[in-house]
Amino acid sequence: MAARPASSAISCTRRELLAACAILASGSALAAEPEVFTFDTLYKSIGVMGIVYSDRLVAAKGNEISLTGYMAPPLKAESTFFVLTREPMAICPFCQSDADWPIDIIVVYLAAMSPLVGAGTKVRVTGRIEIGSWTDPETGFVSQLRLRDADYRRV
Amino acid sequence: MLRISLAAFLATTALVLPAAAQTIYPLNRAEILAGAKFDFKVEFPGSPAEADVKVTIDGEDAAKVLGGKVTFVQKEDGQDYSAYYLRDVAMAKAGNVVVEAKAGDKTSSVTWDVFDTPKGRLAKNVILFIGDGMSVTDRTAARILSKGLVEGRYGGELEIDDMPYMALVSTSGTDSVVTDSANSMSAYTTGHKSCVNALGVYCAKNKKNLEHPKVETIAELVKRKLGLAVGIVTNSEIEDATPAGVVSHTRKRSDFNDIVKMYYNIEADIMMGGGSPNFLPKATPGSKRTDEENFFEKFKAKGYAVATTATEMRAAFAEGKTKVLGIYNTGNVDGAYDLKFKKGTTDKFPDQPGLVEETKLTIDALSKNPNGFFLMVESARIDKYKHSLDWERGVYDTILLDYAVKVAKEFAAKNNDTLIIVVPDHAHMVGIIGSYVDSRPGNTPRDKLGVYADSTVPQYKPDADGYPESVDLPVRLAYAFGTYPDHCFDAKPHLDGEFVPAVAGAEKGTFVANDKYCTPGSVKITGNLPLDANSGVHAADDVVLTAMGPGADVFHGHIDNTRVFRAMATAFGLAKL
Incomplete structure (x- = not known):
């Protein structure tokens, strides 16, 4: 598994000084610094006939990247799976039958089962970017972009 | 009776x-x-x-x-x-x-x-306008914003008010006091009441959504019995409850992929709205389908012109197409305010058509069918903006509905053979309680609120299109919401984007005030809804229906929502065929 600042020898928790921690972490993991994306830089265009990914994202396929977004209301309190959204979710598609997900979501598969922070929390996720349609065997959830072997921290 | x-x-x-x-x-x-x-x-x-x-x-x-x-x-x-x-x-x-x-x-x-429908066929065409979630308050506010109010008199009538027949409509379903848009639309399109989230079915004990006992919709009936053209025009996702209610049979309105298939099977002649991801095959990035069916291609193979912009829509109609699938956004089409001021998703979708032009072009195309047509036009976002407590956008879309109705009235005036019905599908708990006057002393919304004699009349200035030039005036309407989640409130319009009052909270299934709006001058308001409500909710209040044309005389007094179907079936003389 690739080294990631948040899960390497230096462990950061939200109680600690994030800035200081980040400096230490980046020092220890310079070789595998994940490429930083934003929701805007993931896409070249979003149109009626579908999404076109940015050249940068396509080039990063299979590599480790980091992305900041909001944790959508999770299915369970502890899980290896959650949905990352551009904006804090005002709806909960898992709770309401008439709600629907935004088109530009990312599904996050965590490296290990871990407790999820409250929904609506801004988080930075680091993981291996996977592109292409995938149906989660457990939930039937269909995704186009995923971060695998991921972990996250509050921002 | x-x-x-x-x-x-x-x-x-x-x-x-x-x-x-x-x-x-x-x-x-x-x-x-x-x-x-x-x-x-x-x-x-x-x-x-x-x-x-x-x-x-x-x-x-x-x-x-x-x-x-x-x-x-x-x-x-x-x-x-x-x-x-x-x-x-x-x-x-x-x-x-x-x-x-x-x-x-x-x-x-x-x-x-x-x-029975004993009088035989009364109307060649029926146009059903749905103002989703449009309460009486929205009509009043639309009149103030688009016609002006001087010394207690309006500068003009709304098109939706200037109709000879009117009725109060009750909207409750079989399962609850308060309905949703699926259940209520289903009553209009089938004449049967059903339950929340259901379209074109009774809610039985079946476990599979598509197996519940079905009832035929007006679109199916007029196609089967009269060979009419059918049009469905909305600015929500085309799979959303109201438009879906014209063609669908499912216990769950969220079955968007099945609903697309139902549109395809029924072959409505013209369909316009948003919601492209459920037409795209699973392998296409941005798809929300779970199979590899490409419904854009399938519709094309049936002879439909597919339009994704206003320009393509105009071109399709200019070529004389009478079968058109127009999908203009991945989600809902932007409402009138966002289209006018280039907000919402207009950066991604800069060429979305408006409901008024769509209505006009659709009527022109449908009226080529010598047998007549049934058209449903929905101003969908009145409801959506009221859920998000964004009343200005909701009222812009009420004005939008009014101009779409104007187009239909102009068409109907030519032959007097078209029944026009304008009706909300349910209400919200809203009211105009005065005006917010910035010059009043103090800092909070309560300080700024003028009631009774202090409710200065706001001077919204309609532009050439009939929409107010600005809603950000020093004296603004105090349009109050009766139901809300926790939210921060500053009594000012949300010029840059639709209000998002609450976001998911730390505890699963709860919603809290969206911090983004908790700025100086705002007050934090504790919600009066269950904690799992993220936005305002519908109300069971009766709604006001107005109508004109052959068969409209059945609308008076108080009626059940099922009577809207009965009036349309009677106008078409459907039982006699």
Whole structure:
């Protein structure tokens, strides 16, 4: 598994000084610094006939990247799976039958089962970017972009 | 007729209440158009055998009366009841009938009102306008914002008010006081009441969404019986409850992928709205389908022009196309405010058409069918903006509806053979309580609120298009919401984007005020809804219907929402065919 600042020898928790921690972490993991994306830089265009990914994202396929977004209301309190959204979710598609997900979501598969922070929390996720349609065997959830072997921290 | 005595009502209610009784679908007091198709179902508790049950209509074997073959399923979907079905059947003759289901010593009975359309065909065309979630307050606010108010008199009438017939419409469904847009639209399009989230079906015990007992929709009827052209125009996702209610049969309105398939099977001539991801095959990035079907290609193969922008839409109609699928956004089409001020998703979708132009071009195309047409036009975002407590956007979309109705009235004036109905599908709890006056002393919304004699009349200035140039005035309407989640409130319009009052909270299933708006001058308001509500909710208040044209005279006084279907069926003379 690739080294990631948040899960390497230096462990950061939200109680600690994030800035200081980040400096230490980046020092220890310079070789595998994940490429930083934003929701805007993931896409070249979003149109009626579908999404076109940015050249940068396509080039990063299979590599480790980091992305900041909001944790959508999770299915369970502890899980290896959650949905990352551009904006804090005002709806909960898992709770309401008439709600629907935004088109530009990312599904996050965590490296290990871990407790999820409250929904609506801004988080930075680091993981291996996977592109292409995938149906989660457990939930039937269909995704186009995923971060695998991921972990996250509050921002 | 609609009125029945209180004693009779209580007696019939008592008959269907006991938990162990058989349940008969259509339910008691259903109004059924003679000749309209429906699925007849009886659920017998305790899973009796077929030989031990008896189902009759006015004393005769139900299968004989309705035709068709009985399907009998013991332990349906693993549950402890037997299901008796006669699917896709119709009542041939009008009149009240008593349906009885017996198993051992248990008997249940319901009465159906099977109605005729004795006058034959009155209207060549019907145009049904839905102002989703449009309360009386929205009409008043739309009048103030688009016509102006001086010394208590408006600068003009709304098109939706200037119609000769009016009725109060009740919207409750079979399961609850407060309805949703699926259930309420279903009542308009089928004449049967149903339950929250359901479209074109009764809510039976079936486990599979698509297996619940179906009732035929107005679109299916007019295509089958009259060969009419059908148009469905909305600015929501085309799969959303109101437009879907014209063609769909499912227990869950969220079955968007199935709903797209239903559109495809029914072949409505013109469909316009947002919601492209459910048309795209799973492999296409941005798709929300779970299969590899490409419905854009499938519609094209059936001869449809597919338009994704206003320019493409105009080109399709200019070429004389009469089958057009116009999908202009991945989500909802932007509302009138965002289209005008280039907000919302207009950066991604810069060429979305407006509802007024769509209505005009659609009417022109549909009217080429010599048999006539049925058109449903929805201003969908009135409701959506009111859920998000963004009243200015909601009122812009009420004005939008008004201009779309104007186009229809101009068409109808040529031949006087078109019934036009304008009706909300449900209400919200809203009201105009005064005005916010920035010059009043103090900092909070309470300080700024002028009531009674202090409610200065705001001076919204309509532009050439009839929409106010600005809503950010020093004196603004105080349009109050009666239901809300926790949110921060500053009594000012949200110029840059739709208000998002609450976001998911730390605890699963809860929503908290969106911090983004908790700025100086705002106050934090504790929600008055259950903690799992993220936005304002619908209200069960009656809504106001206005109508004109042949067949509109049935609208007066107070009616049930099922009567909208009955009026349309009567105007088309559907039972006589």
